[in-house]
Amino acid sequence: MPIEFKVIGMYSGVLGSTISLATGAALSSHILESNSVTVVSFGEGCSNLGAFHENINLAATLDLPIVYVCQNNQYAMSTRSTQSMRCASVADRALGYGIPGVQVDGNDVLAVHRAVQEAVKRAREGSGPTLIEALTYRVSGHMGSEHPVYQDSEERETWKQRDPLRLFEGHLESLGIMDAATASRLAVTIRTEVVEAMKVAQADPDPGIQELAECDIFALTQGEVVK
Amino acid sequence: VSRLTLQQAVIASISEEMRRDHRVFHMGQSIGASFNGSMSSGKGLGEEFGSRRIIDTPMSELAMVGSAVGAAMTGTRPIVQIMFAEFLTLVMAPLACDGATIHYRSGNKASVPMVVRTLFGTGPHRGHPEDFHSWAASVPGIKVVVPSTPRDAKGLMTSAIRDDNPVLFMEHMGLYHAAREEVPDESFSIPLGKADVKRVGRDVTVVASGMMVPLAVKVADSLKRRSIEIEVLDLRSIVPLDKDAILQSVAKTGRLVVVSETWASSDSSAEVAAVVAENLCDTRPIPIARLGLTKVPRPFALTLERMVVPGEEKLTAAVLAVMNQSGRDPQFITANPVPSMLGKEI
Numbered sequence: 001m002p003i004e005f006k007v008i009g010m011y012s013g014v015l016g017s018t019i020s021l022a023t024g025a026a027l028s029s030h031i032l033e034s035n036s037v038t039v040v041s042f043g044e045g046c047s048n049l050g051a052f053h054e055n056i057n058l059a060a061t062l063d064l065p066i067v068y069v070c071q072n073n074q075y076a077m078s079t080r081s082t083q084s085m086r087c088a089s090v091a092d093r094a095l096g097y098g099i100p101g102v103q104v105d106g107n108d109v110l111a112v113h114r115a116v117q118e119a120v121k122r123a124r125e126g127s128g129p130t131l132i133e134a135l136t137y138r139v140s141g142h143m144g145s146e147h148p149v150y151q152d153s154e155e156r157e158t159w160k161q162r163d164p165l166r167l168f169e170g171h172l173e174s175l176g177i178m179d180a181a182t183a184s185r186l187a188v189t190i191r192t193e194v195v196e197a198m199k200v201a202q203a204d205p206d207p208g209i210q211e212l213a214e215c216d217i218f219a220l221t222q223g224e225v226v227k
Numbered sequence: 228v229s230r231l232t233l234q235q236a237v238i239a240s241i242s243e244e245m246r247r248d249h250r251v252f253h254m255g256q257s258i259g260a261s262f263n264g265s266m267s268s269g270k271g272l273g274e275e276f277g278s279r280r281i282i283d284t285p286m287s288e289l290a291m292v293g294s295a296v297g298a299a300m301t302g303t304r305p306i307v308q309i310m311f312a313e314f315l316t317l318v319m320a321p322l323a324c325d326g327a328t329i330h331y332r333s334g335n336k337a338s339v340p341m342v343v344r345t346l347f348g349t350g351p352h353r354g355h356p357e358d359f360h361s362w363a364a365s366v367p368g369i370k371v372v373v374p375s376t377p378r379d380a381k382g383l384m385t386s387a388i389r390d391d392n393p394v395l396f397m398e399h400m401g402l403y404h405a406a407r408e409e410v411p412d413e414s415f416s417i418p419l420g421k422a423d424v425k426r427v428g429r430d431v432t433v434v435a436s437g438m439m440v441p442l443a444v445k446v447a448d449s450l451k452r453r454s455i456e457i458e459v460l461d462l463r464s465i466v467p468l469d470k471d472a473i474l475q476s477v478a479k480t481g482r483l484v485v486v487s488e489t490w491a492s493s494d495s496s497a498e499v500a501a502v503v504a505e506n507l508c509d510t511r512p513i514p515i516a517r518l519g520l521t522k523v524p525r526p527f528a529l530t531l532e533r534m535v536v537p538g539e540e541k542l543t544a545a546v547l548a549v550m551n552q553s554g555r556d557p558q559f560i561t562a563n564p565v566p567s568m569l570g571k572e573i
Contacts, residue, residue, distance in 0.1 A: 003301060003336075003337060004333075004336055008297070008300065008301075011332050011333070012320070012324035013324070014320045014321075014324045016320075017320065017321060019293075020289070020290060020292075020293020020294050020296065020297055020321050020325070021294075021296060021297035021300065021325065022297060023290065024293065024294035024296055024298035024299070024301065024305075025298070025300070025301040027294050027295075027297065027298040027303070027305075028297075028298045028302050030279070031250070031279070032249075032250070032302060032303065050289050051290065051293060051320075054285070054289050054290030054293075055287075055290040055293065055294060057285055057287065058285055058287055058290045058291070061285060213331075214367075216331050216335055217331055217367045218368065219335070219338035219339075219340075220391070221389060221392070
């Protein structure tokens with residue numbers, strides 16, 4: 001069955017699983033000899049999981065068409081990345097798998113775009129996976145509401161000044177593509193759209209017992225009838 | 228037909244399905260042409276299908292099963308070999324948390340047609356006998372198949388590969404290169420969830436799977452000489468469980484022994500006992516005995532291994548115990564009755 005919008009989400013609370021699922025999507029491209037490339041994104045906390053190491057190594061040995069994008073926001077819950085890894089960059093880990101490792105400014109939209117495009121091109125040519133580290137910073141708590149007491153507030157403020165959307169707006173303004181008025185109009189339009197969508201979602205009825213559907217646990221195999 | 232071993236029958240099914248469906252591929256450690264898999268579990272596949280479809284992977288079970296789930300969601304039908312069931316412990320996150328849930332959680336939009344095949348069981352390999360099938364069987368969303376004969380193995384593997392869900396397929400090392408059986412040369416499938424009566428009998432139902440099936444048959448043949456008739460029910464698949472067949476047989480015999488090659492603690496044999504207790508015990512008492520592996524880590528010494536695994540003596544004792552318990556057939560109460568095993572783990 002097709003994957004909706006060609007996007008694979010999280011199906012369990014186990015971090016690292018999406019790295020596995022994405023590697024599998026690339027494996028399908030390999031088996032079916034299709035032109036598809038898979039891009040997967042995860043945090044630097046996940047780069048300490050077996051799923052990260054095993055899958056990237058597997059993808060490297062098979063030259064799978066996949067791009068691993070690690071958003072290093074420097075915190076896994078409260079754990080600072082410098083406490084959880086000895087290497088300077090997650091990109092350095094690529095050396096261990098014999099694939100290119102690229103570090104980019106994760107708050108620079110165009111730099112990330114360029115790095116991913118280059119890696120996609122490489123993957124499509126059959127040259128295998130690339131590991132990209134997009135270095136950024138988590139400007140909120142892990143769970144949204146909690147106050148990140150484990151962060152240096154001065155450091156957090158410095159990074160807030162480097163908000164990727166603001167930086168990109170500035171860039172577009174400097175090129176004369178978009179002026180400040182358009183940017184704020186756009187911000188209002190988008191905010192309204194999101195708020196409306198939230199309202200619609202919240203107005204939906206709570207799921208009832210019919211949604212539990214034990215009979216949906218297993219997919220029906222071709223020719224199988226529901227008992 | 229050809230007289231095949233269980234190993235040959237499994238390979239026959241895999242190659243037929245790979246010829247039939249280009250989306251089927253197989254990955255595992257050392258399964259390719261240079262080694263042909265542990266205990267020849269991949270024999271001939273690498274040579275016929277090449278390294279694109281028969282993938283020799285690094286020793287990375289988590290990535291093998293995890294990526295197979297992703298591959299299955301995106302248009303292919305992977306068969307993963309986890310060399311030994313002991314290593315299933317390494318793959319529970321992708322198998323039980325992702326593979327088992329994706330069809331449901333995607334609102335039936337995605338499915339995960341994959342097979343995880345694995346060697347297990349006490350046998351000539353002298354290592355890795357652990358049987359963790361009950362871990363998988365306890366999670367809704369994973370089918371679990373444990374064949375006991377070559378013919379069953381071929382037909383069940385074909386169904387497993389064609390199934391649109393994750394299927395754990397357990398290949399017993401003690402049966403692997405052992406008894407041959409006539410197996411049809413053409414492709415055929417045996418539906419998952421259909422138990423098979425391997426011996427018909429009226430006195431006691433023995434429910435078994437894998438290596439415990441030939442054991443039960445042996446005990447049935449020997450007790451027949453003492454006029455005790457055992458009905459041997461081979462589950463073939465643990466999930467789906469053929470409740471109808473279990474209830475039908477126990478309704479007839481009125482006595483149940485469940486025998487398993489793994490620890491009885493939370494083993495799938497408990498499910499069989501519970502199904503019988505819930506459905507039949509309200510009308511009359513039904514003696515039930517459970518026989519499983521002694522609760523110690525699997526010993527390596529042969530003498531100890533023989534002691535912990537259910538054998539002829541223990542199974543005979545369990546059968547006689549349920550015969551004695553019911554009291555309907557006093558002639559079976561022996562001069563030296565075995566200690567009552569009812570309601571206790573043996």
